Amino acid sequence: MGEQLTTLHALAEPNRFHIVELLRVGPLTVGEIADSLKLRQPQVSKHLRVLSDSGLVEVQPIANRRIYKLQSQPFLELEEWLDTFRNIWEDRFDRLDEYLKDMK
Amino acid sequence: MGEQLTTLHALAEPNRFHIVELLRVGPLTVGEIADSLKLRQPQVSKHLRVLSDSGLVEVQPIANRRIYKLQSQPFLELEEWLDTFRNIWEDRFDRLDEYLKDMK
DNA sequence: AAGGAATATTCTTGTAAGGGAATATTTAAA
């Protein structure tokens, strides 16, 4: 799977999306996330695993706690990908007429 | 579901992702997409349905063909969402030390 | 050393969703 697909897949799950939204405020422990989102701890750990595998978050172990924080790279790469569409909105389209004429 | 989640969900499926990548070159019919990606027509139609429902593509019916083309808005909105993370990479993080000190 | 917190992992189950095959629908062409 391409990098973007991995990132998209991780972000597309509602609870993971919420976790990411929550982490934008600052790093949090598993328990804090679970409390905030009213999720059970195991599910949070599992979602964090996916986010971690996809590179979207990073762990910092402190004693028996684990502090998760967002990682910029996947976000920046996804934005770069989206950026490659910019030319398209300006140039190529809105010339549908000509394309249709050729098809006829 | 929020707009971004809808967009992410639609893009996160590999075949739909490929369809989007293909459509960036220009508008295409269902058959052309099926041929290019070596997918069966019904599956392509089904994926296009999801992409259409999420606003990522638009249909233009011509005779018994249907020409699909990308729609800029969801892409732009997703990029805007990603853009709201920019401040985060610069400011808040990389001060994890202080946060940890407070937790102790 | 023992007990308790915080987190991760495993197993099971239920469900959403994609693929395959068949069929319906629409439109052009003969």
Place this chain on the structure above:
DNA sequence: TTTAAATATTCCCTTACAAGAATATTCCTT
């Protein structure tokens, strides 16, 4: 007005995956 082409839809099956519950692991505290 039949026939064929392009596309959409439906039904069935299978698989991926998220939730729940229980358990394992790690580290602190006493």
